[in-house]
Amino acid sequence: MSSHAVTRPLTALAGLTATLLAAPAMADKVTIEVLQAFPGHAHFHEAVAKEFMAQNPDIEVKFRIGNGSYDETHQVMLRAAMTNRMPDVYHSGYHLLPEVVTHLAEKGKVIPLDSYIAAEAPDFVEKNYAPSLFSQWQVDGTTWGIGFNASTPIFFVNGDLVRKAGGDPEALPDTWDGLIDLAGRISALEGDADGMAFDIHSWPDDWLWRALIIEQGAKIMAEDGQTVAFDDAHGVKALTLAKRMVDEGGMALRDYEQSRQQFAAGQIGFIMASPNSNRSFADLVGDKFELRTTTYPVSNKETGRIPTGGNAMMITAQDKAKQDAAWKYIKFASGPKGQEIAVLGSGYKPTNIAALAPDLLGKFYAENPNFNTTNLQIDRAAAWEGYPGTNGVEIWRAQRKIIGEVMTGAQSVEAGLAAMVETTNRLIAK
Secondary structure, eight states: HHHHHHHHHHHHHHEEEEEEEHHHHHOEEEEEEEEEGGGGGGGHEEEEEEEHHHTTTTEEEEEESSSSSHHHHHHHHHHHTTOOOOOEEEEEEEGGGHHHHHGGGGGGGSSSSSHHHHHOTTTHHHHHHHHHGGGEETTTTTOOOOOEEEEEEEEEEEEEHHHHHHHTTTSSSSSHHHHHHHHHHTTTTEEEEEEEETTTTTTHHHHHHHHHTTTOOOOOOTTTTTSSSSSHHHHHHHHHHHHHHHHHTTOOOOOOHHHHHHHTTEEEEEEOOOOTTTHHHHHHHHHSSOOOOOOOOOOTTTTTEEEEEEEEEEEEEOOHHHHHHHHHHHHTTTTTTHHHHHHTOOOOOOOOOOSSSSSIIHHHHHHHHHHHHHGGGOOOOOOOOOOOOOOOHHHHHHHHHHHHHHHTTTTTTTHHHHHHHHHHHHHHOO
């Protein structure tokens, strides 16, 4: 009897001791919240986080999802800063990163990453990030983010409709005139298919407008840094081209999500989109038609450029333990393995050059040319820069309205361009 009476308390005490010893380890677990813009991207963000947490069991990653665009989520972020409901990691669109820094750095609500980078191996940046991309994550020489996604605009093509219109899906035109002519022939086919979709009038940010300007080898901003430079023949050409897509290319003005649905249903010849649509279009199209991709046409073959879209991860945590955990997550998500997971789940271009190794994405690109198209125009990729000041979102909303009016014929090209220039310069000055 006595031995049992003694054993039970000792057993219970041993269990309590084990629980107490385990308690500090549980208490040390850090949870970080990550804000990213797109509900449709949740699956590959979560896949990256799952692999990260398997390698870092002391860190838990939770997500907040934004409003479906960089511009709208930028507004969400600024409101969160005002109400002290900041995430710990924020995925900022490249073009809005300087605005985030302007709004938040002075208040200590976003921290530079240079001290974390300095603590890594001396060749950390050189081994992982191309200079042309890395510079986009800096403001005045200070590094505020590390890229998670990168993209350049490409066309997705319905090969069946191209053939019916007398074109060759393996030798698509590389000029705007050639593409618009082909689109016109597609729209003339029986079956009521649209020739093309270039949904600049409903795009959630100014990515495609900038593309129409800089593909000509022109600049968005004048030398004074305070006024736009497209108040000239380049602006006229850009708006004229947008209108020609409607008048000659058989483009219907729809919401860009509606255009995606119509394309996947086989009702549009080709559509401009981010390469992140590779995975979703492949799934949606299935075997309904031959799906192809082709590069963005550049009219100035020598100096023409296209803007690099995507987002950079910034540390907005206020607590040191969360900041350290956030850096670990950023380093993994932008690292070779994190980028392999993200690219395979989306179609984005990797931000990490080491991810192109044969045992990671190299073999995949060789076997999946649609995914590789964005890499074919890397030599033309340029920074997606924002406007000076803090009115970038408001500027695009005003510009987009005017562009839509030009495309429908409600305004002439000349009147529309004058309105865009006046409105943009006024909002920059404001």
